Structures are given as structure tokens and as C-alpha cells.
Amino acid sequence: MKQNVADIGVLQTHEDLVEKAKNFVPTLRARGSETEELRRVPEDIMTALKEEGLFKILRPRRYGGHQANMRTYLDCLVEISRGCGSTGWVYSLCNIRELMIAESFSEKAHEEIYGPGTDVVxxxxxxxxxxxxxxxxxxxxxxxxxxxxxxxxxxxxxxxxxxxxxxxxxxxxxxxxxxxxxxxxxxxxxxxxxxxxxxxxxxxxxxxxxxxxxxxxxLSEAKNGNFQSAHLRDESLYNTALFPALNLSLAAPALGLARAALDIFMERLPNRRISYTFYDKQSEAPVTHLQLSEASLKIDSAAMHFQRVADELDATAKSGQYMDPDMRIKLNGDMGIAVEYCKEAINILIGSSGGSYIYDGNPLQRVFRDFWSMYVHGAILPTSQLETYGRSLCGLEPNKDFI
Structure with missing residues (x-):
């Protein structure tokens, strides 16, 4: 089912794809409660994401995909997660499987999957x-x-x-x-x-x-870059280190959720006072200035770590060399500290939002619950990632296989 790029009609720039993802944010946020009640992403939203080509970010061109890069993937999933944590998580994981299937399996397997020309998730x-x-x-x-x-x-x-x-x-x-x-x-x-x-x-x-x-x-072969996809060996994207890419898919929705928390806080700030004080405008209180600046900069710091991970994955893949274990461990450490910064920022913003955040109708409550539900995932738990990186710095062997 190999296709010419000219026949695909879906290839777009990084900016185009990220803008498409960003355009979903208002709708996703407005339908967050519905998504929770359904316990699934609404089908019309899944259809719309597919129609915009956003489920083809990492799919090979020969099978109708964009074959973009990890930075484009990162920036898109963060925007979707900013709109809805659940949708962002599904979007992130379904997309990363495209990379993993492309890297890990043979042309015969790919033809079985993509050959019929049906929708693939x-x-x-x-x-x-x-x-x-x-x-x-x-x-x-x-x-x-x-x-x-x-x-x-x-x-x-x-x-x-x-x-x-x-x-x-x-x-x-x-x-x-x-x-x-x-x-x-x-x-x-x-x-x-x-x-x-x-x-x-x-x-x-x-x-x-x-x-x-x-x-x-x-898996032992795949995690070290010995992939079965001989027909894609000339495509740099499919030389991307397997497990750091997977961990990015699990960790980066945290950045979208942290940005959502900041968005919600800023939207409500002009109309809030600080109860039991003389501040009729929360925005005029020095404590608010300190809290807001700290939360915002922690989110920025997390973004820089995540961007470094994506850019390093792309650069190493493009070099033709498979990423060595020490660098994989370091990138996992980057993601560990980035998730921790997101947690700290969200905690600051919630602590500055008053008791109203506990109501089900307050979107900040959903951000809080979504974040903590992903935070404890064993593959991205910051303490685990940072411990492994610390062992590497001390010259010790890693304490887990999935690196």
C-alpha cells in the first residue's frame, strides 16, 4: 500500500497541525463533564480529530500519515490535554502507538494493518x-x-x-x-x-x-533499536528511541493540564476577592503576585524540559544513531522533574483558588483529579525516574528495564 506523498493530501506543517490542535481547546473544555460522564471521548470529537488528520502525526507517509516528528507530536498533545485531560491522554497514547507499530513491526504486519485502507486507531x-x-x-x-x-x-x-x-x-x-x-x-x-x-x-x-x-x-531488541521495520530504516523518525518516546506520551499531558489550570485561574482572577481579608481584588494582593509568578515559571520550566526531550529524540533519530542508554535515562529524568514542576504549579494555583474549586462544576477540580490520576502512573512517577537518573550519575546500573 505504498503511496506517493503527492497522493496523500494530508501533509501539513508543524504550525498547521499545532494550530488545528489548539482550535479544539474551547470545545474540549466545554465538553469535559460530558466526557467524564460517558467514560470515553465523545465519538464526534474522535471523528473531528481524525478528520483534521491529528491521529496521523506519527504515521508513515506511505500509509497516509504526516510522518512529522516528536516535537510536533508533543506540541499537539499538550494543546489537546489543555482542553481535556482525558481526551489528551487518549490522543497521546493512540498516536504514540503509531510510532511504535511503525518501528517495531515488519512490512507484512503493516500491510495487514493499513492495507485495507480502513480507519486505524x-x-x-x-x-x-x-x-x-x-x-x-x-x-x-x-x-x-x-x-x-x-x-x-x-x-x-x-x-x-x-x-x-x-x-x-x-x-x-x-x-x-x-x-x-x-x-x-x-x-x-x-x-x-x-x-x-x-x-x-x-x-x-x-x-x-x-x-x-x-x-x-x-521487546529486548526493539528497546535497543533493533527493529523489524526494514522498509522504514531510511526514515529518521522510525529510529526514535522507543521507551523515552513512550514515556513522553505518558508524561507530557501533565503540561497540558498545568496550562489548563493556569488558564482557568486567570479567567476567574478578575472577579475574585480573597475571603476574610480586605482584598476585594485578588489580583491586587502581593501574595497573588508571588503565587502566580511561581506557578507560571514552573510551568515554563516544565515546558523547557519536555521540549528538550522531544528535540533530543528528533536530533538523535535524524543523526542515524540510536540513542544510547545513558541519554535515555537522562531524558526520563527530564520528564520526571517536568511532571513534578507541573504538580507544584497546579498545587499553587489550587491553593490560591479558594474553596469553590471543590464543586463538580468547577473545571479546576477536574484538572486536579485528572492530574493526580496520571501522576501515579508507574512509568512516569517522578521519584522513580529521578532515582534511576541519580543511579546513572553515580555510575550504577539502572533499576528497571523500560528505559
Whole structure:
């Protein structure tokens, strides 16, 4: 299904794509409560995002995508997250799967996915909660497997999952990645949460399913840049370091949420007073000046860290060299401190907003709940990322595999 660029008609500049994402912010914010109640992104919003080409940021050109870069992807997902945390999270993860599928799998797998020319949206999870899998002729047979927190599951057409690779004796020989149609996957109804309620991050089950060898690859090889996508080796985007890119997709919505908190605070500031004081205008109080400047600069600092991550991923990929482990660990540290700055900024803004933020109708409350629901994700928890970077600075081996 290789296409000429001239036949695609979707390629746009960085500025065009980011502006399209930014234009969604008012609608996403206005429909945040609806998204929570539905526990999924409203279908018309998903359709509109697709029609604007915003789900094709990282898709290869030959399959109808923009094949942009990580900086464009970052700037778009931050804008979508600024409008709605749940929509931003789904948007971020579904898009990053495009990169991971493109990098990790062969042309044969890509033709199965994109060849029919149907709408494609990816969802998936790296680690199964439980699984029984057998090595069989020509591939693997999953007797039953269960994965939790599958964000965007109700929108997906193809899945991307982590799975142990076993030999004929049943011994685990590697950690693998598989891809398969979502029509063969059972989606649960277990996503009832404090925040990120609209992400449809239900648990999923795969039963009695054959996975052919060309749709099962080694994660150990992929994380070090030994990809199966021989037909894309001349495309620099698909030399992007796998796990820092994944961590960026999980961490960067925090920046959008922090900017949303600042937007909401500033919109309400002209009409607020500070209760139990003589300040009839909160904007005239010195404490407000200090709080607002600190929160704003923390958000700016977080943005600089995230931008450095995206730019470094792009520059290294373009160089033709796969990013070395030390740099991957450092970028994860960048993201850890960026998420922490976002948390600190949001806390300052909430602490300056008075008791009204606790009402369900106050959008700042949703920002707070969405942020804390993503903050504790094991892959991006700042303490974990910063500890790993600190170990690297001390000359010690990393304390986790996914780097």
C-alpha cells in the first residue's frame, strides 16, 4: 500500500497541525463533564480529530500519515490535554502507538494493518496482569491473557500488547510485543475512577487467539533499536528511541493540564476577592503576585524540559544513531522533574483558588483529579525516574528495564 506523498493530501506543517490542535481547546473544555460522564471521548470529537488528520502525526507517509516528528507530536498533545485531560491522554497514547507499530513491526504486519485502507486507531498495554501462552507452529497461541488500564480501548481497531515469548517447553525466553485486531479482544467495563474518567482505560482480555510470528517481536531488541521495520530504516523518525518516546506520551499531558489550570485561574482572577481579608481584588494582593509568578515559571520550566526531550529524540533519530542508554535515562529524568514542576504549579494555583474549586462544576477540580490520576502512573512517577537518573550519575546500573 505504498503511496506517493503527492497522493496523500494530508501533509501539513508543524504550525498547521499545532494550530488545528489548539482550535479544539474551547470545545474540549466545554465538553469535559460530558466526557467524564460517558467514560470515553465523545465519538464526534474522535471523528473531528481524525478528520483534521491529528491521529496521523506519527504515521508513515506511505500509509497516509504526516510522518512529522516528536516535537510536533508533543506540541499537539499538550494543546489537546489543555482542553481535556482525558481526551489528551487518549490522543497521546493512540498516536504514540503509531510510532511504535511503525518501528517495531515488519512490512507484512503493516500491510495487514493499513492495507485495507480502513480507519486505524491503536490501543495497548505493555505488561499483562496474567497470561497463558504457548509456542506453536508459526507463532504463539494465547489461551487467555488479561491486560489492565488499556486507554482508548473503546476507540481502537488494532492492539499493541506486551507478552512473554516462550519456547516449546513453555519457558520464557524474552519479553515480546504483539499486535492484533481489536475486534478479537474483549473489552471490560471496569473503568470507574477518581480522574481521567473519559479515557476508557478498561481491562481487556484475549482468549484462544493465534499470533503469527510476524506479529510478535522481541521487546529486548526493539528497546535497543533493533527493529523489524526494514522498509522504514531510511526514515529518521522510525529510529526514535522507543521507551523515552513512550514515556513522553505518558508524561507530557501533565503540561497540558498545568496550562489548563493556569488558564482557568486567570479567567476567574478578575472577579475574585480573597475571603476574610480586605482584598476585594485578588489580583491586587502581593501574595497573588508571588503565587502566580511561581506557578507560571514552573510551568515554563516544565515546558523547557519536555521540549528538550522531544528535540533530543528528533536530533538523535535524524543523526542515524540510536540513542544510547545513558541519554535515555537522562531524558526520563527530564520528564520526571517536568511532571513534578507541573504538580507544584497546579498545587499553587489550587491553593490560591479558594474553596469553590471543590464543586463538580468547577473545571479546576477536574484538572486536579485528572492530574493526580496520571501522576501515579508507574512509568512516569517522578521519584522513580529521578532515582534511576541519580543511579546513572553515580555510575550504577539502572533499576528497571523500560528505559
Amino acid at each position: 491503536f490501543a495497548g498495554v505493555f505488561e499483562p496482569r496474567e497470561i497463558q501462552v504457548r509456542r506453536v507452529e508459526g507463532g504463539y497461541h494465547i489461551d487467555e491473557g488479561r491486560w489492565m488500564f488499556c486507554s482508548g480501548s473503546v476507540h481502537a481497531t488494532w492492539g499493541y500488547f506486551g507478552m512473554p515469548l516462550v519456547d516449546k517447553a513453555g519457558a520464557v525466553v524474552d519479553h515480546g510485543l504483539i499486535t492484533m485486531p481489536f475486534k478479537d479482544i474483549e473489552i471490560g467495563d471496569d473503568w470507574r475512577t477518581l480522574g481521567m474518567r473519559g479515557t476508557s482505560s478498561h481491562g481487556v482480555v484475549i482468549r484462544d487467539t493465534f499470533i503469527p510470528d510476524h506479529r510478535a517481536v522481541s
